[in-house]
Amino acid sequence: MRSKAGLSHRHSGSLHAADAEMALEMARDVYTRRNEGVSIWVVESKNIMASDPEDKEALFEPAGDKIYRHPTFYELPEEVKHM
Amino acid sequence: MSEKDLEKIFQEKIDNEVKIEPKDWMPEAYRKTLIRQISQHAHSEVVGMLPEANWITRAPSLMRKVALLAKIQDEAGHGLYLYSAAETLGVERDDTIDDLHAGVAKYSSIFNYPTLTWADIGAIGWLVDGAAIMNQVPLCRCSFGPYSRAMIRVCKEESFHQRQGYSIMVAMANGTPEQKRMAQSAIDRWWWPALMMFGPHDADSQHSAQSMNWKIKRFSNDELRQRFLDATVPQCHLLGCTVPDPDLKFDEETGHWSMGPINWDEFWQVVKGHGRCNKQRLDHRREAYENGAWVREAALAYADKKAKRKQATQAA
Numbered sequence: 001m002r003s004k005a006g007l008s009h010r011h012s013g014s015l016h017a018a019d020a021e022m023a024l025e026m027a028r029d030v031y032t033r034r035n036e037g038v039s040i041w042v043v044e045s046k047n048i049m050a051s052d053p054e055d056k057e058a059l060f061e062p063a064g065d066k067i068y069r070h071p072t073f074y075e076l077p078e079e080v081k082h083m
Numbered sequence: 084m085s086e087k088d089l090e091k092i093f094q095e096k097i098d099n100e101v102k103i104e105p106k107d108w109m110p111e112a113y114r115k116t117l118i119r120q121i122s123q124h125a126h127s128e129v130v131g132m133l134p135e136a137n138w139i140t141r142a143p144s145l146m147r148k149v150a151l152l153a154k155i156q157d158e159a160g161h162g163l164y165l166y167s168a169a170e171t172l173g174v175e176r177d178d179t180i181d182d183l184h185a186g187v188a189k190y191s192s193i194f195n196y197p198t199l200t201w202a203d204i205g206a207i208g209w210l211v212d213g214a215a216i217m218n219q220v221p222l223c224r225c226s227f228g229p230y231s232r233a234m235i236r237v238c239k240e241e242s243f244h245q246r247q248g249y250s251i252m253v254a255m256a257n258g259t260p261e262q263k264r265m266a267q268s269a270i271d272r273w274w275w276p277a278l279m280m281f282g283p284h285d286a287d288s289q290h291s292a293q294s295m296n297w298k299i300k301r302f303s304n305d306e307l308r309q310r311f312l313d314a315t316v317p318q319c320h321l322l323g324c325t326v327p328d329p330d331l332k333f334d335e336e337t338g339h340w341s342m343g344p345i346n347w348d349e350f351w352q353v354v355k356g357h358g359r360c361n362k363q364r365l366d367h368r369r370e371a372y373e374n375g376a377w378v379r380e381a382a383l384a385y386a387d388k389k390a391k392r393k394q395a396t397q398a399a
Contacts (some may be wrong), residue, residue, distance in 0.1 A: 013233075014167040016176070018386035030163050033156065034240065053106050 001027075001037035009041050020044075097298050102228040105171035113297055116290070117227055118172050119188075120299065122179035125165035127191035130364050132158045134198040135207060143201060150247050151204060157240045164236055168229040184369050186356070193280050195358030202255055202262075202269035208248015210270075210277035210315065216241050217311045218281065221301035230299075249318065256322040263323075270319065271327045278342070279350045281308040309339060316340045 001012045012031040017023035023042040031037070051059060067073050076083060089108045096103060103109055132155050139155070142148035166176045182188035193211055198204060219241065222234040255266040282288060282304040294300035302310075316333075319326050330343030352358065 013164060013236075014170070015163065018382040019389065021389070022382060022386065030160050033153075033160065050106070053104070 001031060001041075002039035003037050005038060009039065012036070014045065017042075097226050097296075100298075102231065103226050104228045112293070113299075114172050116294065116297075117230065117299065118169055118174050118179075121165055121169040121172070121230055121233075122174065122182075123189050123191075125162045125169060125179070126183045126188055127194065128158045128162035128165060130190045130194045130368060133364055133367055134194055134196070134360070135204060137198050138201060138204050141201065142204075147251070154208065154244050154247055157244065161237045161240070164233040165230075168233040171229045180372070184365065184372065186365065189354070190364075191280065192350070192353040192358060193276050195353050195361045195364060196273070196276055197359050199272070200265050200269060202251070202265040203273065205248050205251030205255060205266065206269035206273040208244050208246075209252055209318070210248070210273050211280070212241060212244040212248060213315060214277045214280040214311050216245060217307050217314075221307075224298075224301060226298040252322055252324075256324060266322065267324050270324050274327050275346065275349075276353075278308060278311070279345060281305070281311065283347070283350075284345075312340050312342055313338075 002009045012027070015023060015026045015030055017026045020042060024040055027040045027042055032040070063069070090110060093103070093107075093109060093113075095101075096107075103113075135151060135155050135158075139148060139151055142151055166179070169179060170176055179188060183190065193214075198207065216238065219234055219238055223231055223238055225231045225234070252266055252269075255262040258266075285291065285303045285305045288304055291300060291303060295303070316326055316331065328343045330341075332341050333339075334341055353361070356362075
Protein backbone atom coordinates (compact mmCIF):
# COMPACT_ATOMS: atom_id res chain seq x y z
CA MET A 1 0.00 0.00 0.00
CA ARG A 2 1.26 3.45 -0.91
CA SER A 3 -0.37 5.68 1.68
CA LYS A 4 0.14 8.85 -0.33
CA ALA A 5 1.93 10.08 -3.41
CA GLY A 6 5.63 10.42 -2.74
CA LEU A 7 5.83 7.59 -0.22
CA SER A 8 6.87 4.06 -1.04
CA HIS A 9 4.63 1.02 -0.80
CA ARG A 10 4.58 -0.60 2.63
CA HIS A 11 3.58 -4.14 3.55
CA SER A 12 0.00 -4.26 4.84
CA GLY A 13 -0.67 -7.95 5.20
CA SER A 14 -1.73 -11.09 3.37
CA LEU A 15 -5.00 -12.43 1.98
CA HIS A 16 -6.51 -15.29 0.02
CA ALA A 17 -7.86 -14.73 -3.49
CA ALA A 18 -8.58 -16.70 -6.64
CA ASP A 19 -6.25 -14.60 -8.80
CA ALA A 20 -4.35 -11.31 -8.91
CA GLU A 21 -7.35 -9.19 -9.93
CA MET A 22 -9.44 -10.57 -7.11
CA ALA A 23 -6.50 -10.03 -4.78
CA LEU A 24 -6.52 -6.31 -5.64
CA GLU A 25 -10.25 -6.10 -4.91
CA MET A 26 -9.82 -8.02 -1.66
CA ALA A 27 -6.90 -5.82 -0.64
CA ARG A 28 -9.13 -2.78 -1.18
CA ASP A 29 -11.83 -4.31 1.01
CA VAL A 30 -9.59 -5.68 3.75
CA TYR A 31 -6.85 -3.07 4.03
CA THR A 32 -8.28 0.30 3.01
CA ARG A 33 -11.32 0.97 5.17
CA ARG A 34 -9.58 3.91 6.83
CA ASN A 35 -8.10 5.72 3.83
CA GLU A 36 -4.88 3.76 4.17
CA GLY A 37 -3.76 4.22 0.64
CA VAL A 38 -3.79 5.49 -2.91
CA SER A 39 -2.11 2.52 -4.54
CA ILE A 40 -2.11 -1.22 -3.95
CA TRP A 41 0.42 -3.83 -5.01
CA VAL A 42 -0.34 -7.50 -4.61
CA VAL A 43 2.19 -10.28 -5.09
CA GLU A 44 1.83 -14.02 -4.70
CA SER A 45 3.67 -15.11 -1.57
CA LYS A 46 5.47 -17.82 -3.57
CA ASN A 47 7.20 -15.00 -5.48
CA ILE A 48 8.71 -13.46 -2.35
CA MET A 49 12.26 -14.53 -1.70
CA ALA A 50 13.24 -13.95 1.92
CA SER A 51 16.62 -13.96 3.59
CA ASP A 52 17.18 -16.73 6.12
CA PRO A 53 17.19 -15.56 9.75
CA GLU A 54 20.16 -17.92 10.23
CA ASP A 55 22.15 -15.74 7.82
CA LYS A 56 21.42 -12.56 9.77
CA GLU A 57 24.94 -12.16 11.10
CA ALA A 58 26.71 -12.90 7.84
CA LEU A 59 24.47 -10.55 5.88
CA PHE A 60 24.20 -7.59 8.21
CA GLU A 61 27.06 -7.51 10.67
CA PRO A 62 29.69 -6.28 8.16
CA ALA A 63 27.88 -2.92 7.91
CA GLY A 64 27.95 -2.51 11.69
CA ASP A 65 31.62 -1.53 12.05
CA LYS A 66 31.90 0.60 8.90
CA ILE A 67 31.33 3.78 10.85
CA TYR A 68 33.05 5.77 8.14
CA ARG A 69 29.85 5.42 6.10
CA HIS A 70 28.21 7.89 8.46
CA PRO A 71 28.71 11.67 8.21
CA THR A 72 29.35 11.92 11.96
CA PHE A 73 32.62 10.02 11.52
CA TYR A 74 34.18 13.00 9.80
CA GLU A 75 35.53 15.92 11.78
CA LEU A 76 35.53 19.25 10.01
CA PRO A 77 37.04 22.65 10.84
CA GLU A 78 34.56 24.77 12.80
CA GLU A 79 34.49 27.45 10.12
CA VAL A 80 32.73 25.03 7.76
CA LYS A 81 29.18 25.52 8.93
CA HIS A 82 27.01 23.63 6.44
CA MET A 83 28.41 20.32 5.20
CA MET B 84 23.11 -25.70 18.21
CA SER B 85 21.31 -27.72 20.84
CA GLU B 86 17.61 -27.34 21.62
CA LYS B 87 18.62 -25.90 25.00
CA ASP B 88 20.78 -23.23 23.37
CA LEU B 89 18.01 -22.33 20.94
CA GLU B 90 15.55 -22.02 23.83
CA LYS B 91 17.95 -19.81 25.72
CA ILE B 92 18.32 -17.45 22.74
CA PHE B 93 14.55 -17.48 22.25
CA GLN B 94 13.82 -16.61 25.89
CA GLU B 95 16.47 -13.87 25.85
CA LYS B 96 14.71 -12.26 22.89
CA ILE B 97 11.42 -12.38 24.77
CA ASP B 98 12.96 -10.94 27.93
CA ASN B 99 14.56 -8.12 25.92
CA GLU B 100 11.36 -7.24 24.05
CA VAL B 101 12.77 -8.44 20.73
CA LYS B 102 9.86 -9.69 18.63
CA ILE B 103 9.69 -13.25 17.41
CA GLU B 104 8.97 -13.48 13.67
CA PRO B 105 7.54 -16.50 11.81
CA LYS B 106 10.84 -17.94 10.54
CA ASP B 107 12.64 -17.59 13.89
CA TRP B 108 13.17 -20.72 15.98
CA MET B 109 10.47 -21.14 18.64
CA PRO B 110 9.46 -23.86 21.08
CA GLU B 111 6.73 -26.12 19.66
CA ALA B 112 4.53 -25.23 22.62
CA TYR B 113 4.85 -21.50 21.84
CA ARG B 114 3.85 -22.15 18.23
CA LYS B 115 0.93 -24.36 19.28
CA THR B 116 -0.46 -22.02 21.90
CA LEU B 117 -0.30 -19.09 19.49
CA ILE B 118 -2.01 -21.06 16.72
CA ARG B 119 -4.79 -21.90 19.17
CA GLN B 120 -5.11 -18.37 20.58
CA ILE B 121 -4.88 -16.49 17.27
CA SER B 122 -7.23 -18.78 15.35
CA GLN B 123 -9.77 -18.71 18.20
CA HIS B 124 -9.48 -14.94 18.26
CA ALA B 125 -10.18 -14.94 14.49
CA HIS B 126 -13.20 -17.22 14.98
CA SER B 127 -14.49 -14.88 17.69
CA GLU B 128 -14.42 -11.91 15.32
CA VAL B 129 -16.36 -13.75 12.65
CA VAL B 130 -18.92 -15.31 15.01
CA GLY B 131 -19.19 -11.91 16.70
CA MET B 132 -20.65 -10.51 13.50
CA LEU B 133 -23.78 -12.62 14.01
CA PRO B 134 -25.46 -11.10 17.11
CA GLU B 135 -25.04 -7.63 15.62
CA ALA B 136 -26.06 -8.56 12.08
CA ASN B 137 -29.37 -9.53 13.68
CA TRP B 138 -30.28 -5.83 13.96
CA ILE B 139 -29.07 -4.36 10.66
CA THR B 140 -32.52 -4.42 9.08
CA ARG B 141 -34.08 -2.93 12.21
CA ALA B 142 -31.63 -0.13 13.01
CA PRO B 143 -33.72 2.91 14.02
CA SER B 144 -32.09 5.36 11.61
CA LEU B 145 -29.93 5.38 8.48
CA MET B 146 -26.98 6.74 10.44
CA ARG B 147 -27.25 3.93 12.99
CA LYS B 148 -27.52 1.41 10.17
CA VAL B 149 -24.40 2.56 8.31
CA ALA B 150 -22.45 2.74 11.58
CA LEU B 151 -23.50 -0.80 12.48
CA LEU B 152 -22.67 -2.08 8.98
CA ALA B 153 -19.24 -0.45 9.21
CA LYS B 154 -18.61 -2.05 12.60
CA ILE B 155 -19.62 -5.50 11.35
CA GLN B 156 -17.46 -5.06 8.25
CA ASP B 157 -14.55 -4.24 10.54
CA GLU B 158 -15.13 -7.45 12.52
CA ALA B 159 -14.92 -9.46 9.30
CA GLY B 160 -11.69 -7.65 8.48
CA HIS B 161 -10.31 -8.34 11.94
CA GLY B 162 -11.04 -12.04 11.50
CA LEU B 163 -9.13 -11.95 8.23
CA TYR B 164 -6.07 -10.20 9.76
CA LEU B 165 -6.03 -12.84 12.47
CA TYR B 166 -6.39 -15.82 10.11
CA SER B 167 -3.44 -14.36 8.17
CA ALA B 168 -1.42 -14.05 11.39
CA ALA B 169 -2.25 -17.65 12.35
CA GLU B 170 -1.15 -18.87 8.92
CA THR B 171 2.37 -17.50 9.49
CA LEU B 172 2.73 -20.27 12.09
CA GLY B 173 2.20 -23.03 9.55
CA VAL B 174 -1.50 -23.75 9.86
CA GLU B 175 -4.08 -23.69 7.05
CA ARG B 176 -6.99 -21.34 7.63
CA ASP B 177 -9.44 -23.94 6.30
CA ASP B 178 -8.28 -26.43 8.94
CA THR B 179 -8.89 -23.97 11.74
CA ILE B 180 -12.35 -23.25 10.31
CA ASP B 181 -13.08 -26.98 10.14
CA ASP B 182 -12.17 -27.17 13.82
CA LEU B 183 -14.58 -24.35 14.57
CA HIS B 184 -17.40 -26.02 12.68
CA ALA B 185 -16.68 -29.34 14.38
CA GLY B 186 -16.98 -27.69 17.79
CA VAL B 187 -13.33 -28.45 18.52
CA ALA B 188 -12.08 -24.86 18.39
CA LYS B 189 -13.56 -22.26 20.70
CA TYR B 190 -14.57 -18.66 20.24
CA SER B 191 -15.31 -16.00 22.81
CA SER B 192 -18.42 -17.19 24.65
CA ILE B 193 -19.83 -13.67 24.91
CA PHE B 194 -21.22 -14.19 21.42
CA ASN B 195 -23.46 -17.00 22.65
CA TYR B 196 -25.83 -14.46 24.16
CA PRO B 197 -28.82 -13.18 22.16
CA THR B 198 -29.40 -9.59 21.05
CA LEU B 199 -33.00 -9.07 22.13
CA THR B 200 -33.45 -5.33 21.53
CA TRP B 201 -31.77 -2.44 19.74
CA ALA B 202 -30.33 -1.38 23.12
CA ASP B 203 -28.33 -4.62 23.09
CA ILE B 204 -26.41 -3.24 20.11
CA GLY B 205 -25.49 -0.24 22.25
CA ALA B 206 -24.55 -2.44 25.19
CA ILE B 207 -22.40 -4.69 23.00
CA GLY B 208 -20.44 -1.81 21.46
CA TRP B 209 -19.93 -0.20 24.84
CA LEU B 210 -19.35 -3.21 27.11
CA VAL B 211 -18.25 -6.08 24.87
CA ASP B 212 -15.99 -4.07 22.56
CA GLY B 213 -14.90 -2.12 25.64
CA ALA B 214 -13.77 -5.32 27.33
CA ALA B 215 -12.17 -6.52 24.10
CA ILE B 216 -10.21 -3.27 23.80
CA MET B 217 -8.98 -3.69 27.38
CA ASN B 218 -7.67 -7.11 26.40
CA GLN B 219 -6.38 -6.20 22.94
CA VAL B 220 -4.33 -3.10 23.74
CA PRO B 221 -1.75 -5.13 25.74
CA LEU B 222 -1.73 -7.71 22.91
CA CYS B 223 -0.32 -4.99 20.65
CA ARG B 224 2.89 -5.60 22.60
CA CYS B 225 2.81 -9.38 22.54
CA SER B 226 6.05 -11.13 21.66
CA PHE B 227 4.95 -12.61 18.31
CA GLY B 228 5.37 -10.05 15.52
CA PRO B 229 2.43 -10.89 13.24
CA TYR B 230 -0.05 -11.10 16.15
CA SER B 231 1.17 -7.83 17.61
CA ARG B 232 0.93 -6.06 14.26
CA ALA B 233 -2.55 -7.48 13.61
CA MET B 234 -3.63 -6.21 17.03
CA ILE B 235 -2.29 -2.71 16.35
CA ARG B 236 -4.44 -2.60 13.24
CA VAL B 237 -7.43 -4.00 15.09
CA CYS B 238 -7.14 -1.54 17.98
CA LYS B 239 -7.04 1.46 15.63
CA GLU B 240 -10.31 0.30 14.07
CA GLU B 241 -11.93 -0.84 17.31
CA SER B 242 -12.05 2.56 18.98
CA PHE B 243 -15.05 3.75 16.99
CA HIS B 244 -16.88 0.52 17.90
CA GLN B 245 -17.03 1.40 21.57
CA ARG B 246 -18.06 5.01 20.88
CA GLN B 247 -20.76 3.81 18.49
CA GLY B 248 -22.16 1.60 21.25
CA TYR B 249 -21.97 4.18 23.99
CA SER B 250 -23.59 6.85 21.83
CA ILE B 251 -26.55 4.50 21.36
CA MET B 252 -26.77 4.06 25.14
CA VAL B 253 -26.60 7.84 25.66
CA ALA B 254 -29.40 8.41 23.13
CA MET B 255 -31.65 5.80 24.74
CA ALA B 256 -30.83 6.76 28.34
CA ASN B 257 -31.86 10.33 27.47
CA GLY B 258 -34.94 9.20 25.56
CA THR B 259 -38.46 8.12 26.38
CA PRO B 260 -39.18 6.13 29.58
CA GLU B 261 -39.47 3.00 27.44
CA GLN B 262 -36.10 3.61 25.82
CA LYS B 263 -34.55 4.16 29.25
CA ARG B 264 -36.03 0.86 30.43
CA MET B 265 -34.73 -0.88 27.32
CA ALA B 266 -31.22 0.55 27.90
CA GLN B 267 -31.23 -0.59 31.53
CA SER B 268 -32.48 -4.04 30.56
CA ALA B 269 -29.64 -4.42 28.07
CA ILE B 270 -27.13 -3.41 30.76
CA ASP B 271 -28.71 -5.92 33.14
CA ARG B 272 -28.20 -8.71 30.59
CA TRP B 273 -24.74 -7.81 29.21
CA TRP B 274 -22.88 -6.51 32.29
CA TRP B 275 -21.86 -9.81 33.87
CA PRO B 276 -21.13 -11.63 30.58
CA ALA B 277 -18.81 -8.73 29.67
CA LEU B 278 -16.95 -9.12 32.97
CA MET B 279 -16.66 -12.84 32.28
CA MET B 280 -14.87 -12.06 29.00
CA PHE B 281 -11.68 -11.60 31.01
CA GLY B 282 -11.71 -15.29 31.88
CA PRO B 283 -11.42 -17.14 35.17
CA HIS B 284 -9.89 -15.55 38.25
CA ASP B 285 -6.10 -15.63 38.20
CA ALA B 286 -5.97 -18.40 40.79
CA ASP B 287 -8.09 -20.62 38.50
CA SER B 288 -6.35 -19.80 35.25
CA GLN B 289 -4.16 -22.73 34.16
CA HIS B 290 -2.36 -21.50 31.04
CA SER B 291 -1.61 -17.98 32.25
CA ALA B 292 1.84 -18.47 33.78
CA GLN B 293 3.43 -19.83 30.62
CA SER B 294 1.71 -17.19 28.46
CA MET B 295 3.00 -14.43 30.73
CA ASN B 296 6.51 -15.90 30.64
CA TRP B 297 6.43 -15.84 26.86
CA LYS B 298 4.91 -12.34 26.85
CA ILE B 299 1.89 -13.44 24.91
CA LYS B 300 -0.19 -12.34 27.84
CA ARG B 301 1.00 -9.11 29.44
CA PHE B 302 -1.53 -8.62 32.25
CA SER B 303 -3.51 -11.09 34.32
CA ASN B 304 -7.27 -11.71 33.90
CA ASP B 305 -8.13 -10.01 37.18
CA GLU B 306 -5.91 -6.99 36.48
CA LEU B 307 -7.66 -6.37 33.18
CA ARG B 308 -11.07 -7.00 34.69
CA GLN B 309 -10.35 -4.45 37.43
CA ARG B 310 -9.24 -1.85 34.86
CA PHE B 311 -12.42 -2.43 32.89
CA LEU B 312 -14.56 -2.09 36.01
CA ASP B 313 -12.91 1.17 37.06
CA ALA B 314 -13.35 2.67 33.58
CA THR B 315 -16.87 1.42 32.97
CA VAL B 316 -18.79 1.95 36.25
CA PRO B 317 -18.59 5.76 35.98
CA GLN B 318 -19.68 5.49 32.32
CA CYS B 319 -22.76 3.57 33.47
CA HIS B 320 -23.57 6.12 36.14
CA LEU B 321 -23.19 8.92 33.60
CA LEU B 322 -26.03 7.29 31.66
CA GLY B 323 -28.19 7.53 34.76
CA CYS B 324 -28.31 3.74 34.76
CA THR B 325 -27.54 1.28 37.53
CA VAL B 326 -24.90 -1.43 37.52
CA PRO B 327 -26.68 -4.75 38.16
CA ASP B 328 -24.39 -5.60 41.07
CA PRO B 329 -25.78 -5.12 44.61
CA ASP B 330 -22.27 -5.65 46.03
CA LEU B 331 -20.60 -2.97 43.91
CA LYS B 332 -18.61 -0.64 46.18
CA PHE B 333 -16.15 2.18 45.72
CA ASP B 334 -13.06 1.99 47.91
CA GLU B 335 -12.06 5.58 48.75
CA GLU B 336 -8.60 4.53 49.86
CA THR B 337 -7.53 2.55 46.78
CA GLY B 338 -9.68 4.52 44.30
CA HIS B 339 -10.94 1.24 42.82
CA TRP B 340 -14.39 -0.24 42.48
CA SER B 341 -14.96 -3.69 43.92
CA MET B 342 -17.53 -6.05 42.49
CA GLY B 343 -19.71 -8.88 43.71
CA PRO B 344 -19.10 -12.56 42.92
CA ILE B 345 -19.20 -13.79 39.32
CA ASN B 346 -21.51 -16.67 38.54
CA TRP B 347 -18.88 -19.13 37.32
CA ASP B 348 -21.49 -21.84 36.76
CA GLU B 349 -23.02 -19.73 34.04
CA PHE B 350 -19.57 -19.03 32.56
CA TRP B 351 -18.60 -22.70 32.32
CA GLN B 352 -22.02 -23.74 31.04
CA VAL B 353 -21.75 -21.27 28.18
CA VAL B 354 -18.11 -22.19 27.46
CA LYS B 355 -19.09 -25.87 27.33
CA GLY B 356 -21.77 -25.20 24.74
CA HIS B 357 -24.94 -24.73 26.77
CA GLY B 358 -25.47 -20.99 26.35
CA ARG B 359 -28.59 -19.49 24.72
CA CYS B 360 -27.10 -19.25 21.23
CA ASN B 361 -24.18 -21.68 21.00
CA LYS B 362 -26.01 -24.06 18.69
CA GLN B 363 -27.50 -21.24 16.62
CA ARG B 364 -24.12 -19.57 16.12
CA LEU B 365 -22.37 -22.72 14.91
CA ASP B 366 -25.31 -23.81 12.77
CA HIS B 367 -25.28 -20.39 11.15
CA ARG B 368 -21.53 -20.56 10.50
CA ARG B 369 -21.74 -24.03 8.97
CA GLU B 370 -24.70 -23.03 6.79
CA ALA B 371 -22.96 -19.87 5.65
CA TYR B 372 -19.90 -21.90 4.71
CA GLU B 373 -21.89 -24.57 2.87
CA ASN B 374 -24.24 -22.14 1.17
CA GLY B 375 -21.29 -20.01 0.16
CA ALA B 376 -19.47 -22.87 -1.56
CA TRP B 377 -20.85 -21.81 -4.96
CA VAL B 378 -19.22 -18.39 -4.52
CA ARG B 379 -15.80 -19.93 -3.89
CA GLU B 380 -16.26 -22.31 -6.82
CA ALA B 381 -17.42 -19.51 -9.10
CA ALA B 382 -14.46 -17.32 -8.16
CA LEU B 383 -12.02 -20.12 -8.93
CA ALA B 384 -13.80 -21.02 -12.16
CA TYR B 385 -13.78 -17.39 -13.28
CA ALA B 386 -10.11 -16.99 -12.43
CA ASP B 387 -9.40 -20.14 -14.42
CA LYS B 388 -11.43 -18.84 -17.37
CA LYS B 389 -9.54 -15.53 -17.36
CA ALA B 390 -6.18 -17.29 -17.21
CA LYS B 391 -7.05 -19.53 -20.16
CA ARG B 392 -8.30 -16.56 -22.17
CA LYS B 393 -5.08 -14.72 -21.45
CA GLN B 394 -2.99 -17.73 -22.52
CA ALA B 395 -5.02 -17.99 -25.73
CA THR B 396 -4.47 -14.35 -26.68
CA GLN B 397 -0.77 -14.59 -25.87
CA ALA B 398 -0.37 -17.75 -27.98
CA ALA B 399 -2.20 -16.14 -30.90
